[in-house]
Amino acid sequence: MKLSEVVQQLGVPATQSSLAQQPQLDPDLSSVMAVDAATPGTLSYIDGAKHAAQIQTTQASVLILPHNETLQAAARDRDIAWIATAEPRLLFAQAIAVFYQPFQPAPEIHPTAVIHPTATIGEGVAIGANVVIQANVTVGNQVCIHPNVVIYPGVQLGDRTLLHANCTIHERTQIGQECVIHSGAVIGAEGFGFVPTAQGWYKMQQSGRVVLEDGVEVGCNAAVDRPAVGETRIGRQTKLDNMVHVGHGCQIGFGCALAAQVGLAGGVEVGNRVILAGQVGVANEAKLGDGAIASSKTGVHGVIPPGQVVSGYPGVDHKIYLKSSAIYSRLPEMYQTLKHLQKRLEALENQ
Amino acid sequence: MKLSEVVQQLGVPATQSSLAQQPQLDPDLSSVMAVDAATPGTLSYIDGAKHAAQIQTTQASVLILPHNETLQAAARDRDIAWIATAEPRLLFAQAIAVFYQPFQPAPEIHPTAVIHPTATIGEGVAIGANVVIQANVTVGNQVCIHPNVVIYPGVQLGDRTLLHANCTIHERTQIGQECVIHSGAVIGAEGFGFVPTAQGWYKMQQSGRVVLEDGVEVGCNAAVDRPAVGETRIGRQTKLDNMVHVGHGCQIGFGCALAAQVGLAGGVEVGNRVILAGQVGVANEAKLGDGAIASSKTGVHGVIPPGQVVSGYPGVDHKIYLKSSAIYSRLPEMYQTLKHLQKRLEALENQ
């Protein structure tokens, strides 16, 4: 595909590319690649000053660049065509979609799928081999269910939702439209509810359900548990990475991102657009306000106000964390200094 | 169901409820709900002073309360019926079971299940679609195996044990009675045993097996590995939450609870009634005495005496941890103070 066609598909104005000045430099593009691995015939991008030096060495035929004449000139000097945008990474993401679409099975139901007669299946649905759909399940239109998925009774799946192979959806779970559940994820299983008694743990039945709103994505081998009563709810467009654990009764707002191996204990409340980096743990009934951010491995407890960035274990304000953790390595030195001062002080006192 | 019937089913003496004083206040109950989300016609509970204020606002028709006349009077003032007990959360758990039982498949073997002719299947067993049961497996009575479970050769499953969809049980694993294995969990796979050699890792075959005693529960996407020789053993009534990793050769006692994302390295010994909170890690061959507790994210190593509470990384006594972690944020201030004192001391010394 010619650069000129790509630019058109991306909806970029002709003036925002090297085609305006060098219309004859209209290379054929076969794919997209990272700037340091790019080969001739590929499209790549430079996201900012940090990677600017790679213009000098990349083999890419076309680069997406920020609005920066110096970078554009550097590309031109190496006969690299360019597209300019305020957000190179976003335009690159859109360019990937021009060249690549993930595997999409045909909209048919495999003969080995086991579908309960009370299930309701929408239009244009793809159901893979060995999928098991139990009683009273409702599957929306254009839903895609990959092989070996198991769906317990009473589940609802919204239109265009995608379930990857080997995931499991437990009873009464409600999944909205355009959600993606990755392989091995388990949605709606029993929360970890045991009441201590003199005779041992008494198992609390988990009568609640999980609700995933529209556009939610749940990573591989993640788990979202249902509560004893009420709902565990994940707001629209919130994205969970692999092996995230969401305990019973958590309420997560919209547009959040929870990175891999994050764990939320029970009853956690997470606001909107919250970001939790990898391996963060959130304690029982903690609350994170809108826009709060927790750095990787942070142990969050209590109430985090909107917009605050917390780090460390236990989690503290990120700026304090940076200062304290920088001093952590000097603790032995501080300890020695302290002992030394003590002796010198004693000496003075005894004069 | 009338309150009077619920009380009877729960085995609560009539004198321990508002029915003794207000027999006419006998509401119809349709379900159980959390106190802050309760609607008319539902039963909820107040666990202690912390939530007492919610008596003023809840829409529940009936509340389970502690033995506390003030709370009972507050309920009466709002025409809310009540049941009194020393352990409201436990009675609430029992009340859930009056209104709700989890999905239980019929005791039949689905025609798509693939069962080896040498397997022994008990009475009243439910085996779902696409389940694979291999050679010399023994399945007890009233066992329930949800769809797409795979059981390797030589596994034994005790009576009334429940395997959720998409879990995998590896060779020779012994699972006791009334265990629950949640979706995606893997029991009895090879321990991570590699011996370093000049030529690279030499794989140590894992000839041992996993034993889960009666009443053990293993969470979604958890894994309990078998050892090179001998057993990995989890004691009766011990409960593992989602994504818990139990390494090869661990010995865990009875009545423990391991919260989500806890990881035990190889050869760990855990006593009885031990509690490990979320994301705790336990180092190779560490030992935790009976009743020990590790707070969330603790890094446990060495020997933890019975009853000790440990926190932090590396784990220390919880009281010390609380004091030290409180001071962590003041490290920069301490560092400055220390430098300042040093200068002042020098000034004095030079006088």
Add this chain to the structure above:
Amino acid sequence: MKLSEVVQQLGVPATQSSLAQQPQLDPDLSSVMAVDAATPGTLSYIDGAKHAAQIQTTQASVLILPHNETLQAAARDRDIAWIATAEPRLLFAQAIAVFYQPFQPAPEIHPTAVIHPTATIGEGVAIGANVVIQANVTVGNQVCIHPNVVIYPGVQLGDRTLLHANCTIHERTQIGQECVIHSGAVIGAEGFGFVPTAQGWYKMQQSGRVVLEDGVEVGCNAAVDRPAVGETRIGRQTKLDNMVHVGHGCQIGFGCALAAQVGLAGGVEVGNRVILAGQVGVANEAKLGDGAIASSKTGVHGVIPPGQVVSGYPGVDHKIYLKSSAIYSRLPEMYQTLKHLQKRLEALENQ
């Protein structure tokens, strides 16, 4: 099997065992066991001084010992035969393989397997029940695929590779020879790539692929994600334990070991023979040099030079970590001392 036969199978010279001096002590061996659990008729090992006392109590009939005459004499005194080697644990691992081989299904294709007509299947392949193999998959010779595995289109599996039950291999993944993928693992699923926009997260299609070189092993419920462009690559003989997360675009060298619940964010570069202990987290685009080691729970970021051992959160040089963490418990004492010194200094200044 007689000791003399075991010794022969292990290729140990007759002079390196008690048979040279006591040929009549040639016990029948039925299995291998840990030294503290061994019963008569079993073979065990003593790895070093730490376990030497167990020679006095073990019931094993034969012990693998280091080249140490004191230990050999102690064994002789208790009529325990022995084999001597410089590396007892390695020889014990080899001895396990004499007595035990893991379950290996027969090389046949189960009739319930669903194999796309465009797939290419090698010689001597075992394909279990309900396995799903999609379009253009290539399966090498002597590959073993356990039940309920799902393989997306375009995957390549090298000779003698083993896929355990319920794992999932996503599109275009390349798996080398003699790899092992454990149950529940997911290889090649979409990386966690979302670009923030004013309208919410824009999903970046993940057009790349995962490459596992020869001899790679991936633990239960682990996940290795594919990147937006290019490759996520794991070098030959690198071993991943259970629930390890490898983010999109990571490059891992050969001969590494990543223990359970380790998480690598995106674009991490790991050298050769690197060891990451349990629950280590590695930040985006961090680099670990050849032979680097991170202790359990370490938070790795930035660049770790070859051979360095890092510990703590944030990760620092292990020796500094040991000193600082030892002082951590004394922070309250230091804080009090500091306040006290301050007062005493003031008193002196005011004299």
